[in-house]
Amino acid sequence: MSAIQERGTVKVENGRYRVQGAFSVIHPNSPIYNEAGRLVGITNPRDITHIHSYGGEAPFFESLSKGRLLGTRCDNPDCEYHGTRHVPFVINCPDCLQKAEIIDVTDLARETAKVHTFMVTERTGAFNTLKKPIRFINVEFDGVATILMGYLSLGEPEIGMRVVPIFNTEKPTFTILDLSWVPAGTKSEDLPDNFTFGS
Numbered sequence: 667m668s669a670i671q672e673r674g675t676v677k678v679e680n681g682r683y684r685v686q687g688a689f690s691v692i693h694p695n696s697p698i699y700n701e702a703g704r705l706v707g708i709t710n711p712r713d714i715t716h717i718h719s720y721g722g723e724a725p726f727f728e729s730l731s732k733g734r735l736l737g738t739r740c741d742n743p744d745c746e747y748h749g750t751r752h753v754p755f756v757i758n759c760p761d762c763l764q765k766a767e768i769i770d771v772t773d774l775a776r777e778t779a780k781v782h783t784f785m786v787t788e789r790t791g792a793f794n795t796l797k798k799p800i801r802f803i804n805v806e807f808d809g810v811a812t813i814l815m816g817y818l819s820l821g822e823p824e825i826g827m828r829v830v831p832i833f834n835t836e837k838p839t840f841t842i843l844d845l846s847w848v849p850a851g852t853k854s855e856d857l858p859d860n861f862t863f864g865s
């Protein structure tokens with residue numbers, strides 16, 4: 667029987683998670699021998715399914731799959747930083763801790779996004795599936811207090827370079843990797859597989 671078929675899934679019923687299938691699948695082990703051929707241990711292969719709840723950030727990830735970039739704004743009139751816009755999306759205003767208002771910043775990003783700084787790396791974090799070298803860029807927007815980390819899919823990054831967002835709307839993974847950036851003026855036929863300029 668294939669372990670993939672047994673892999674756990676989660677549904678929501680009456681507001682609660684309902685899990686089905688195996689969340690830890692054990693595969694046959696194998697011995698580890700030393701140079702003299704004596705047993706020193708075994709490997710224990712396991713296929714683990716981790717449940718990652720997005721909570722208040724769920725609208726951000728759902729929106730990427732639909733080709734829109736969301737940010738947030740503090741609308742609390744008593745907040746010293748009332749009106750401050752945050753991208754990346756925050757659930758609560760970091761200044762007054764009130765729940766922030768969700769705003770759509772797709773058009774703002776298309777019109778004003780620039781590379782603030784960047785880093786090209788051959789080393790990646792665990793589970794990072796991007797092709798190396800990875801061109802990580804920090805993206806700034808007009809009228810936004812924060813800077814968004816992302817990755818450039820085409821071209822070479824330069825400080826101040828105008829970039830536009832692209833979205834994995836064809837085969838979304840519902841992770842941050844569904845959002846990427848390309849130099850402004852890129853043609854849609856040059857975009858990576860499954861990516862579009864969004865909606």
Ligand SMILES: [Zn+2]
Nearest residue numbers: 740745759762
């Ligand atoms: Zn606030």
